[in-house]
Amino acid sequence: MITLHYSNAMTSFVGPEGLTDEALQGAIVRTGPLCERVAKERAAGKYPFADLPYAEEAIAKVERFAEERRAAFRNIVHLGIGGSALGPLALQSALRPRFYNMLGVKDREFCPRVFFLDNVDPEETRELLEFCAPKETLYHIVTKSGETVETVAAFMLAIDRLKRAAGDKFREHVVVTTGARGLLRSWADREKVATFDIPEGVGGRFSVFTPVGLLPAALMGVPLRQLMSGAEMVDAVCMRIDPKTNVAYLLALVAYLLDTSRRKTMHVVMPYARALRDVADWFRQLWAESLGKKHSVDGKVVMVGPTPVLALGATDQHSQIQLYTEGPNNKFVLFMAPDKWRHDETLPEGLLPELSWLAGKKLSELLEAERAGTEASLTSAGRPNAFLELQDLSPRSIGGLLHLLEMATVFAGHLYNVNPFDQPGVEHGKKAAFALLGRKGYEELRTKLESGRRDRTKYVVK
């Protein structure tokens, strides 16, 4: 279903900035036992996210809810940020038409429009909440901790509008997906609104196959079983004990070696398919937040982590490829594209004689030629790259791709020797924001921050 082509990461194809056979084989000998280790840890329950595709009961509950409620609402407004939004956004982009929310109800197969509010931008928030009339809207409120400040703020605004419009019936317009504890959980229990669980041990960025991602997907008509069957198929590939056949491990290894031994500190993910753009954006969080760490698992200061960069083919050929081809050789480019498309266009004859060479070609051929042309150009400029080829853009293949990238992240965590499941570095900024907002308990930090802010007038120009 998914093929990794990594010739162009090897010196024999890309020259000295690639990996030698010896280096790769040596690394496989050293780190290949990871495959068996991960399979064992998995069996011991260490990766709860990887069991999600098999959670029949949880999936059935989501499907039932979606079937019962789908027809009652014109809009779903999904409130969540980071891992609580990127997964379902990726599913919408990948598996629904480009203008899904603008289509008529019939072309949407009688499913509701789905909007995401993943920020506290005052203008965007107001425009979205005004655009979706509360009486026609189901609000899906998603926060693992139950206390994420951005989501809680949006929740306050949405519920306030909703109560004014629907009175006591507001309960029918709300569904909460959250962890076992926290503010939203107790609110939902007390108010008796519908809830879904984010299982213990599944972090936000690995939650796409919990109701975080599955509920919006089901509401917009994505067939969950097909999605899950793809994840299951790819799961078998990721559990292969032979490192030379384990796609997730090899992808992680090539990326890791290019970063640490060839200084390809940026990992550019470049899908040639609009449908995969937000999958790449979801992966951007997964890769950055899982691997970007100050401390190794044994407590040493390491400050590691590749920087994921998102580029979209062919569009970004006209924006970033000049730099990637001619600038510093500090990137590993990972192309992604499907082999088969859901529909295609054939370029017509007869418009202009100068264009006869294009007539009769399919757009998919043109796009693939552009991808292969960019690949050839990067390779001849000595810039390592690889290609993750998807069979098609079916729910099954998308489910498989998401699972593969999650497992590749686990392998990369082991290779970098960091914990891929925590994010200690975001706490300081969060506390600083609380302090600046005058929250109780943060007075000391506030005083410190404000004194720091006062003497900044020297380096200002306008």
Next chain:
Amino acid sequence: MITLHYSNAMTSFVGPEGLTDEALQGAIVRTGPLCERVAKERAAGKYPFADLPYAEEAIAKVERFAEERRAAFRNIVHLGIGGSALGPLALQSALRPRFYNMLGVKDREFCPRVFFLDNVDPEETRELLEFCAPKETLYHIVTKSGETVETVAAFMLAIDRLKRAAGDKFREHVVVTTGARGLLRSWADREKVATFDIPEGVGGRFSVFTPVGLLPAALMGVPLRQLMSGAEMVDAVCMRIDPKTNVAYLLALVAYLLDTSRRKTMHVVMPYARALRDVADWFRQLWAESLGKKHSVDGKVVMVGPTPVLALGATDQHSQIQLYTEGPNNKFVLFMAPDKWRHDETLPEGLLPELSWLAGKKLSELLEAERAGTEASLTSAGRPNAFLELQDLSPRSIGGLLHLLEMATVFAGHLYNVNPFDQPGVEHGKKAAFALLGRKGYEELRTKLESGRRDRTKYVVK
């Protein structure tokens, strides 16, 4: 109108990974004369893009066309890629409501919906062309060379559909913006369709103030004179001969010094405003394609260029900030945000006692606290950053911001000693794509590429 705060790029605030006063002052002494040089070159006509805000006649022509045609169409479909799309996309995001294309015609002030087709994705292309009925649509076809293959392919498909729907009246549904020569120019002249000019000497990525950007902007009701008045005001700032007061020069200098003397090879642009997201994406092309160069102006192999990375606040705090704070110290983060918003939301009282500390706060306060919290967190982790503060999100301020960033790119070109106006590195990939498509004249390259492709089976895993 625009203020640059760069304290946190200085060692006295951020520690050893920042710039010392001595280093900055020394660099100003060495490179400050650039300000006078650029002003002189400007006067000598070397920067035609910078004169665009003053091109009264061209602007008036765009305004007349938009006023005459606006009411006749439900949709504008803009066909263009790279510099032919990123400018008008930025103007739409910055200056129209978030759901502009979904609003009713009255809420759009009787202006048409505007869609951008900036790729040759077969699914996206078909879905867009089907969504916009040809009889209700004006197609704006934009290519500087007149031969950009992606735009030409979309043009073939659009005109084919349009001719089938509108027959000989197709001419009324097409407007072409292109250079003095090329395929599209001769086609438009022969078919007598309306045309606009991209002036000689203005490259695609500097073309936002030509009809490339101004025509779609005018069609969606953006007041061009206000946009231009902002550019003119900021132009005066960028022409200041005293380097210590020239905002564009100082922005370029700080970014350049952090890259070349502190290895901050990634320049993260992080707007805290959804409205500025696509301005940052437009800047991503400007910075990457202008500065990412193999050769210096004197022909030496230099392979320079910072990599622009786009992050959106507060959303990407939950995706990238873990890496930026704890990972390798190899980034310069440039925040952008407005001081005043066009509208705001106040968090309501009474929902939950635990949230009383948030009640009464404005969303704009919350967002600014998050920005300042992230800034404090990066700074205390020793990561250099700066803040480009906009007075507001008016057309005037947006016009000023775009002009400032263009001029900063010119200054950065001088500092890196590269030509910011060419893009020699994209030719190879383009030719390779032609060869793979079987275009005449590229047979030899095709043979070479295909032989390279045949022996790739060794490094494949699935």
